[in-house]
Amino acid sequence: MPYPILYIVIPCYNEQDVLPVTAPLFLKQLKKMSEAGLCSPDSRILFVNDGSKDRTWQIITDLSAQNEHFCGICLSRNRGHQNALLAGLMSARLKADVTISIDCDGQDDIGAMSEMLRCYADGCEVVYGVRSSRKTDSFFKRFTAQSFYRLMQSMGVQTVFNHADYRLLSRRALDGLAQFREVNLFLRGMVPLVGYRCTSVYYERHERLAGKSHYPLRKMLAFALDGVTSLSVKPLQLITGLGSIISIVGFFAIVWAIFEAFSGNTVAGWTSTVCIVCFLGGVQLLCLGVIGEYIGKIYSEVKHRPRFIISETTDSTEPVQDRT
Numbered sequence: 001m002p003y004p005i006l007y008i009v010i011p012c013y014n015e016q017d018v019l020p021v022t023a024p025l026f027l028k029q030l031k032k033m034s035e036a037g038l039c040s041p042d043s044r045i046l047f048v049n050d051g052s053k054d055r056t057w058q059i060i061t062d063l064s065a066q067n068e069h070f071c072g073i074c075l076s077r078n079r080g081h082q083n084a085l086l087a088g089l090m091s092a093r094l095k096a097d098v099t100i101s102i103d104c105d106g107q108d109d110i111g112a113m114s115e116m117l118r119c120y121a122d123g124c125e126v127v128y129g130v131r132s133s134r135k136t137d138s139f140f141k142r143f144t145a146q147s148f149y150r151l152m153q154s155m156g157v158q159t160v161f162n163h164a165d166y167r168l169l170s171r172r173a174l175d176g177l178a179q180f181r182e183v184n185l186f187l188r189g190m191v192p193l194v195g196y197r198c199t200s201v202y203y204e205r206h207e208r209l210a211g212k213s214h215y216p217l218r219k220m221l222a223f224a225l226d227g228v229t230s231l232s233v234k235p236l237q238l239i240t241g242l243g244s245i246i247s248i249v250g251f252f253a254i255v256w257a258i259f260e261a262f263s264g265n266t267v268a269g270w271t272s273t274v275c276i277v278c279f280l281g282g283v284q285l286l287c288l289g290v291i292g293e294y295i296g297k298i299y300s301e302v303k304h305r306p307r308f309i310i311s312e313t314t315d316s317t318e319p320v321q322d323r324t
């Protein structure tokens with residue numbers, strides 16, 4: 001079997017400080033992997049400039065002019081990490097057999113790519129890079145990040161714990177991902193929905209080699225909210241649950257209020273007020289829940305996600321896919 005063509009996809013936003021440091025490291029790793037027979041010598045490092053306002057695109061064009069292994073695409077404006085990453089993956093899909101996405105700041109262990117390619121050679125189509133520890137993160141970053149994964153899980157979003165966007169995807173997995181047409185992207189929740197054989201590779205997360213993080217608390221919270229609302233209708237289902245509980249409690253409160261009225265312990269008007277409040281509170285929340293259930297269905301429909309992805313067939317024809 002010929003060696004697979006690998007594209008390393010790297011989104012970059014205002015990274016003029018770190019790119020000159022990490023670009024040679026990526027190139028060194030690519031050479032190492034192609035010499036080890038893990039990928040083809042025609043493999044590439046694809047930078048995605050996400051509408052940077054500094055010299056990032058200039059640096060990328062200079063790198064591409066100096067070395068054929070570097071190439072780049074430039075988005076018309078800043079579209080955010082997830083969109084930039086998807087733009088890179090979808091561009092690479094046309095040329096690559098396999099892609100590895102990684103941030104450009106050197107925080108994720110570049111050396112783990114060799115292990116990812118070994119897993120790919122063993123037949124895995126998705127390999128998640130998972131942080132084995134968060135020692136280099138501040139207490140605050142660690143706490144908020146882990147709360148984020150727990151929130152995702154409790155809200156019914158299937159994600160890999162301590163995995164961000166450092167992952168290998170085979171061409172087939174990319175083809176599967178391409179069928180997800182949604183515009184609110186949360187790739188780490190979408191990739192598990194694609195399926196295929198997957199595994200994890202563990203690595204130590206380092207400090208940023210230069211520059212500063214683009215994810216302050218405000219953006220992290222927005223990202224977490226985006227993740228939940230893009231992948232789960234559980235918050236809507238919670239309203240139905242709450243509506244049912246309030247209705248049951250309201251029913252008992254009404255029985256109690258009537259009992260109190262007959263016992264003569266109440267002032268005039270109290271019982272009718274309590275009964276109306278309890279009845280309307282329960283009915284209103286329950287109705288909201290029912291509307292929520294329908295909105296959840298509409299929401300799933302408009303996403304137009306593939307209903308299935310066929311991985312093998314017993315005859316030699318190309319499998320029919322749902323949304324092709």
Ligand code: UDP
Nearest residue numbers: 011012013050080081084103104213214215
């Ligand atoms: N990034 C991007 N567009 C953005 C913000 C970030 O392409 O709008 C890139 C950034 O250049 C980096 C990656 O996304 O390669 C992760 O960003 P960062 O390292 O700032 O996040 P952190 O590791 O602190 O969570």
Ligand code: MG
Nearest residue numbers: 103105107208
């Ligand atoms: Mg980073």
